Amino acid sequence: MTALLVVAATVLVAVVLAVRARRGRDMNLEQWSVGGRGFGSIFVFLLMAGEIYTTFTFLGGSGWAYGKGGPAFYILCYGSLAFVMSYWLLPALWRYAKRKELLSQADFFTAKFDSPALGVLVSLVGVVALVPYLVLQLKGLGIIVSETSGGRIPYAVSIIAGTVVLAAYVTISGVRGSAWTAALKDVMILVVVVFLGIYLPLHYFGGFGAMFHAIDAAKPGFLTLPAKGMSPSWFVSTVLLSAFGFYMWPHSFSAVYTARDERVFRRNAVVLPLYQLILLFVFFAGFAAVLVVPGLKGSDGDLSLLRITTKTFDPWFVGVVGGAGVLTALVPGSLILMTAATMLAKNVYRVARPATSDRQVGVLAKILVPVVAVVALYFTFNGGDTIVSLLLMGYSLVTQLFPAMVLSLCRRRVVNTVGAAAGIVVGVAIVAAFTVSGATLAGLAPWLPQPLKDLNTGVVALVANVLVLGVVTMITRRHRAVRGAPTESVTA
Amino acid sequence: MRLRHLLGVLPVLGMLGGAWFADRTEPYVLGLPFILFWMLAWVVLTSVILAVIYKLDPANRSGE
Numbered sequence: 001m002t003a004l005l006v007v008a009a010t011v012l013v014a015v016v017l018a019v020r021a022r023r024g025r026d027m028n029l030e031q032w033s034v035g036g037r038g039f040g041s042i043f044v045f046l047l048m049a050g051e052i053y054t055t056f057t058f059l060g061g062s063g064w065a066y067g068k069g070g071p072a073f074y075i076l077c078y079g080s081l082a083f084v085m086s087y088w089l090l091p092a093l094w095r096y097a098k099r100k101e102l103l104s105q106a107d108f109f110t111a112k113f114d115s116p117a118l119g120v121l122v123s124l125v126g127v128v129a130l131v132p133y134l135v136l137q138l139k140g141l142g143i144i145v146s147e148t149s150g151g152r153i154p155y156a157v158s159i160i161a162g163t164v165v166l167a168a169y170v171t172i173s174g175v176r177g178s179a180w181t182a183a184l185k186d187v188m189i190l191v192v193v194v195f196l197g198i199y200l201p202l203h204y205f206g207g208f209g210a211m212f213h214a215i216d217a218a219k220p221g222f223l224t225l226p227a228k229g230m231s232p233s234w235f236v237s238t239v240l241l242s243a244f245g246f247y248m249w250p251h252s253f254s255a256v257y258t259a260r261d262e263r264v265f266r267r268n269a270v271v272l273p274l275y276q277l278i279l280l281f282v283f284f285a286g287f288a289a290v291l292v293v294p295g296l297k298g299s300d301g302d303l304s305l306l307r308i309t310t311k312t313f314d315p316w317f318v319g320v321v322g323g324a325g326v327l328t329a330l331v332p333g334s335l336i337l338m339t340a341a342t343m344l345a346k347n348v349y350r351v352a353r354p355a356t357s358d359r360q361v362g363v364l365a366k367i368l369v370p371v372v373a374v375v376a377l378y379f380t381f382n383g384g385d386t387i388v389s390l391l392l393m394g395y396s397l398v399t400q401l402f403p404a405m406v407l408s409l410c411r412r413r414v415v416n417t418v419g420a421a422a423g424i425v426v427g428v429a430i431v432a433a434f435t436v437s438g439a440t441l442a443g444l445a446p447w448l449p450q451p452l453k454d455l456n457t458g459v460v461a462l463v464a465n466v467l468v469l470g471v472v473t474m475i476t477r478r479h480r481a482v483r484g485a486p487t488e489s490v491t492a
Numbered sequence: 493m494r495l496r497h498l499l500g501v502l503p504v505l506g507m508l509g510g511a512w513f514a515d516r517t518e519p520y521v522l523g524l525p526f527i528l529f530w531m532l533a534w535v536v537l538t539s540v541i542l543a544v545i546y547k548l549d550p551a552n553r554s555g556e
Binding site: 070073083208210212213216236269276280 | 503507515528532534536545
């Protein structure tokens, strides 16, 4: 019970911080969702880092080190490559967003392609991708509360309680609350993860080298990439896909808008890769659990960090770990909820009813927060998978927005609205088909060479997306040219 | 294509290429299996490379 009290106290502090952050500000939609575009390096850094240290890192990262071994290292790489990309990409996005006073990701597509209909499509893709992401945060919340209570509070009850706190918190404070809680979260997670990552290997094995040797002896090949399945070609395709998708999450995309100036992004790009090194300690904790608390299969791997913590430490410290974990779910969870609700209100509802006023959109966005939360709750209880596979599914979906976004930044118009829409629809349809049927390339085309079979299926969708985008853009352009032709021949 | 843009390609090559030719546990470096050490080294190098790019980029020079 001590552990649970510490977790509850942490949540209380977070909520108080969030409510205080709101004081003295008129919460219009721009304040609520992009903080009035006045955030400096530190807040933007924390919001962006919110992406790195979510429940996914904390429970999923250690869970993957525990369950899969070597392939977990992909998590280190995709973030780094995304930061390289961010150096050039984010300033361009930010400049455009500021000029056009954009609030959401869908606004970007609407403005760039001058097509509210494309904005609706992008909103829907974004919201659909956010649901598994939110589900994984809720699952994480449930795991933490239930484990820290020693199983006394059932999983279902803790998920529901967590969701209620999350929805209330978002409605009240918007993005300023998230930024403030993010500060608390990052300090806590930093301390907890570094401590666990150093203490556990030393305590149980006497050192990192000794730990890895022991694992390698017990499970040969576990620490490297397997020849089949999660092979190097899986690794490369997954890293690329996740790096492209990194800023395509609607909440990361609009977090870009909160910056005060564009230099913020270039400065952050330099520091963020180093910040990723914390992941190393997450892996250490997960690897320590491999031999100390063996036997967790499949999605139970996500429990490994908390199991080894409970086995090793006093209840109060389990509470601190749990509290840090709850914050890693709360911060991204709140950003996700807020973003999904804003897009549905502004980019879907308002397109259908253009007469809606700004104030009404703001009110509707807040009303939609609990609605989205309930939908995510439904999926949390119906259908389950490990935290990382949920994330990978969401990534495959959001990445489909990447080609049209990047091409739209070109000075010349290389892609038109129909092409962009067709590419996105085809890409998303292929991801959905793979996910729903559970098919793999290896199953569909057993004659392919092994490296091709192991490609992440999201890559197949991405390639199809780009092809369709190109072909449709060309056809619709030529179509226009043909329509123009007769008059030309007459005059000639 | 300026030099600083080309520098940005290095981390991509290092990490993705590493999936093939660094995919082994031996030799252990700093107690880490070689593949983990390799990826980690590239995370640090990514930061270093971006710092160099930042320095070279005239956009960051104007005082504010």
